[in-house]
Every structure is written in structure tokens, then in C-alpha cells.
Amino acid sequence: MxxxxxxxxxxxxxxxxxxxxxxxxxxxxxxxxxxxxIKAVTGVKPPVITEKQxxxxxxxxxxxxxxxxxxxIEDGTLDVRDIKDKFEVFKICEADGNLVVVGSMRIAVIxxxxxxxxxxxxxxxxxxxxxxxxxxxxxxxxxxxxxxxSQEPSVRYRGFFMNDEWPSLGNFVMKTFGDFNAEFYRKxxxxxxxxxxxxxxxxxxxxxxxxxxxxxxxxxxxxxxxxFGLTACLSHHEPMTRSSEEWDKVKSEKxxxxxxxxxxxxxxxxxxxxxxxDGME
Numbered sequence: 001m002x003x004x005x006x007x008x009x010x011x012x013x014x015x016x017x018x019x020x021x022x023x024x025x026x027x028x029x030x031x032x033x034x035x036x037x038i039k040a041v042t043g044v045k046p047p048v049i050t051e052k053q054x055x056x057x058x059x060x061x062x063x064x065x066x067x068x069x070x071x072x073i074e075d076g077t078l079d080v081r082d083i084k085d086k087f088e089v090f091k092i093c094e095a096d097g098n099l100v101v102v103g104s105m106r107i108a109v110i111x112x113x114x115x116x117x118x119x120x121x122x123x124x125x126x127x128x129x130x131x132x133x134x135x136x137x138x139x140x141x142x143x144x145x146x147x148x149x150s151q152e153p154s155v156r157y158r159g160f161f162m163n164d165e166w167p168s169l170g171n172f173v174m175k176t177f178g179d180f181n182a183e184f185y186r187k188x189x190x191x192x193x194x195x196x197x198x199x200x201x202x203x204x205x206x207x208x209x210x211x212x213x214x215x216x217x218x219x220x221x222x223x224x225x226x227x228f229g230l231t232a233c234l235s236h237h238e239p240m241t242r243s244s245e246e247w248d249k250v251k252s253e254k255x256x257x258x259x260x261x262x263x264x265x266x267x268x269x270x271x272x273x274x275x276x277x278d279g280m281e
Contacts, residue, residue: 012046
């Protein structure tokens, strides 16, 4: 493979994921976003596939979590000694006629996928900054343009602290997404990952990150962060990953019923202890 043809003659290179992998949930969402990135440039949306097919395809996965990648490592087709057991390191290379994005861990694979997005002219701010990519009929890259190995990050945890979300962000979120739900946080997380961040402190004035998931699953926000390999926490005075806004949503009006009503360890020790224990679970 002398050149990497992501889009040629109106056809996009398929994106292969191992659907039996622990990485699949998060990578499938990112692969869909990457496919939309290519469409934004060319008008062609490559398919995301879960079954092997003839080369060339883009294969994405982490070491030990993608059968096809592990087979290539085993037979010597793919050398991952330079990234194995390292923190958040990815490698983009040609192997056995395919373009491979392999990571030392799940989030590293995502960094590698979005690195290709940047190479084809898609800004990390394509959604939040309305930055439109330059249109092209085809995407053909030389191997030396696209194939490289990343370094371990010099700062271990890097990310956003989202605070004071009202009125500007809150009004936008309610109008666009209905709440601070998983649909909203997917857009936030995609920007964070495009910028190679891995850490998130969520909004906390009126929102409850652990409870606002929506779609009948209040934990959807937390599960989405986990699927992407992100570390999410709560900040300020928020103990045991439970926020003051969350307390207002679940507290009981009378002490002795449920968690009780008082945010006061002297008067409501058992209720608060149970509340924090449930948060850890």
C-alpha cells in the first residue's frame, strides 16, 4: 500500500471494529463520528463493519481487544512493541494491506482515529465552533503523512472543568438537547477526545451528571464516559461523587424516610452515610 485511499471514486474505506471487544461500545460511536467527518469533507460516508472483508480496510482496536489486530501481532505482521504497556499511546500504520489504528488502551485508539480526522482537514471544533472542513472529492494520503506513533502524554490527566453553566450553556442545552443528558455529553466528550483530553469535571449548578442521563437510564452519562475510557469526577465540595444538586433531587422531606432532608451530618448522619454509600456503588 503505497498510498492510503480513504475515499476514492466515490467509495470510502470501510472501518472495521471487533464487536466482541470490550472496546466496542465506545469505538462504535467514535467510528460513526469519524465516518461523518469523512462525509463532511467528501460527501461519502464509509461504512462501519464488524466482519472481515478483503483489504484495504481501516482496522481500529486496542491490544488484546481486537481479534484481527491480535492475529497480526501474533504472526508478526503488526509490530506493537513501541506502544505495548504504555499509557494512552497509539500507532497508525499499514499492515497486511490495511490501515491500522492500534492503541495501548481504548482511549488511545480514539485519539488515533481523531488524529486522522485532523489530517484530512477536520477541526476539533467542527461542532462547537461551526468550523467547516474544506471540501474534497477524494482523500488520498501518503504513508509518511499518516503513519506515525504517538508519545505518552507529559500530563497524565487533561480535560475540562465545566462550571457556571447558566445562562448561556444551560439555555443552549435545554433548547438543543432537552437536558444535560448523554446526547449533550457525547458532543462534549467528542471535543475533549479530539483535543486528546481524558478527564472531565461536569456541570453542577443545576445538573447532576450521575442522574441526568435521560432515555430511561439516569446513569447513561457515566456509562458513556466509561465507554470512551474517560475519567469523570465531581468537584468543589461534592463528596463521594454525589453533588448537592443530586441531593436536592433524591432527599426525603422528613428525616427517617429514605435519605432524610438535612444536608447535615450532625442531624442526619445515617441518611447521608447511606446516600454516599449508594454513590460509591
